[in-house]
Amino acid sequence: MNLKKIVLIVIFMTGAMGSTSLLASTELSEDEAADFAEFADPDPWYRINRITHRFNAFLDKNLIRPIAIGYRAVVPQMARNGVSNVFHNLADVNNVVNNLLQGKPGSAGSDLGRLLINTTIGLGGLFDPASQMGLVEHQEDFGQTFGRWGISTGPYVVLPGLGPSNVRDGVSRLLDGVTDPVRYLYPVTHRNGVYAMRLLQQRTDLLTAESVVFGDEYIFYRDAFLQRRDYLVNDGKVSDPFADDF
Numbered sequence: 001m002n003l004k005k006i007v008l009i010v011i012f013m014t015g016a017m018g019s020t021s022l023l024a025s026t027e028l029s030e031d032e033a034a035d036f037a038e039f040a041d042p043d044p045w046y047r048i049n050r051i052t053h054r055f056n057a058f059l060d061k062n063l064i065r066p067i068a069i070g071y072r073a074v075v076p077q078m079a080r081n082g083v084s085n086v087f088h089n090l091a092d093v094n095n096v097v098n099n100l101l102q103g104k105p106g107s108a109g110s111d112l113g114r115l116l117i118n119t120t121i122g123l124g125g126l127f128d129p130a131s132q133m134g135l136v137e138h139q140e141d142f143g144q145t146f147g148r149w150g151i152s153t154g155p156y157v158v159l160p161g162l163g164p165s166n167v168r169d170g171v172s173r174l175l176d177g178v179t180d181p182v183r184y185l186y187p188v189t190h191r192n193g194v195y196a197m198r199l200l201q202q203r204t205d206l207l208t209a210e211s212v213v214f215g216d217e218y219i220f221y222r223d224a225f226l227q228r229r230d231y232l233v234n235d236g237k238v239s240d241p242f243a244d245d246f
Contacts, residue, residue: 089125142172147233
């Protein structure tokens with residue numbers, strides 16, 4: 001059984017719990033399973049997602065956000081840019097792998113060039129000379145790769161401590177971790193420190209975007225996530241599953 005079939009089965013099984021009916025047949029082709037996973041309602045787990053969202057918001061408000069604000073106040077912009085550049089450089093490993101899996105050799109070559117140049121000339125990624133040379137970063141992950149392969153997203157889900165996701169992207173996080181260079185950093189205490197630093201940098205980068213949030217926060221984050229993922233998977237073509245809500 002190949003990877004695509006495994007992901008289809010996971011999405012099918014979890015999606016069945018949130019659907020209103022089950023198919024009578026116990027054997028499905030890949031196409032039938034993908035069609036079944038296309039929910040009329042992308043958010044069938046709305047109630048539990050709301051609860052998880054409130055938990056994440058509480059954790060962010062009382063712990064993560066205050067630390068991010070302090071980090072931004074204490075650490076100079078140039079230093080924060082350097083930290084951000086390092087993590088973007090590490091992410092190019094995953095970008096290269098997923099561009100190849102999606103049949104995009106040009107993008108893979110660009111990201112490989114970025115990785116080599118920024119790791120050497122850019123002093124381990126602290127600086128980003130590759131962008132000045134015209135090499136554009138192509139942000140890809142296994143969730144996008146599965147989407148390009150035609151695998152359905154499955155239901156929308158809010159992950160504790162991680163935020164908005166869907167079944168397909170949740171499964172893909174396991175493979176994203178495999179291609180993450182930080183995973184192979186030892187000792188484990190150093191690895192966990194880098195993970196924490198990356199989370200802090202990401203949260204700090206989001207501080208400037210908070211002013212655009214309006215209305216129901218849960219709905220805003222849900223729709224923004226779904227539209228962005230759709231945009232990334234389809235390379236710029238967006239569909240809105242909640243268009244009828246407005």
